Amino acid sequence: MPSPGVLVLNGPNLNLLGQREPDVYGAGTLADLEADLRRRFPDLALRFEQHNDEGGLIGALHAANTVETAGVVLNAAGYTHTSVVLRDAIAAIRTPVVEVHLSNVAARESFRHHSLISAVCAGTITGFGPEGYRFAVQHFAGKG
Numbered sequence: 550m551p552s553p554g555v556l557v558l559n560g561p562n563l564n565l566l567g568q569r570e571p572d573v574y575g576a577g578t579l580a581d582l583e584a585d586l587r588r589r590f591p592d593l594a595l596r597f598e599q600h601n602d603e604g605g606l607i608g609a610l611h612a613a614n615t616v617e618t619a620g621v622v623l624n625a626a627g628y629t630h631t632s633v634v635l636r637d638a639i640a641a642i643r644t645p646v647v648e649v650h651l652s653n654v655a656a657r658e659s660f661r662h663h664s665l666i667s668a669v670c671a672g673t674i675t676g677f678g679p680e681g682y683r684f685a686v687q688h689f690a691g692k693g
Contacts, residue, residue: 552593555595575651623649
């Protein structure tokens with residue numbers, strides 16, 4: 550049986566990476582981030598999804614609640630600070646979730662200082678840009 554994979558799940562507006570506020574989020578695109586992770590972890594079954602709506606994110610979390618998924622790397626974007634239903638979906642599954650943010654949300658606007666999902670995640674990585682995703686994937690790959 551192949552080793553469990555990792556779902557890298559991105560929320561609203563992350564499809565606009567490279568275009569939207571590059572001074573905050575960097576110049577790289579979501580495709581660049583995915584290609585870098587595939588290059589760094591060639592033997593790991595990585596799946597990538599991006600949804601601009603809560604329902605898509607929740608459906609992806611429910612679908613990841615399997616023995617074939619070692620964990621979920623989740624950048625919930627703005628839903629981090631607003632979505633009780635996303636928090637409840639994370640709490641409802643057995644698959645561990647690591648919360649990731651490209652920017653240091655604690656150094657940004659005050660409404661971004663509180664995460665509704667952190668308490669139900671296995672960990673939080675914030676402010677390291679795309680490297681934060683690598684740290685989270687390494688955790689699930691057993692290399693970190």
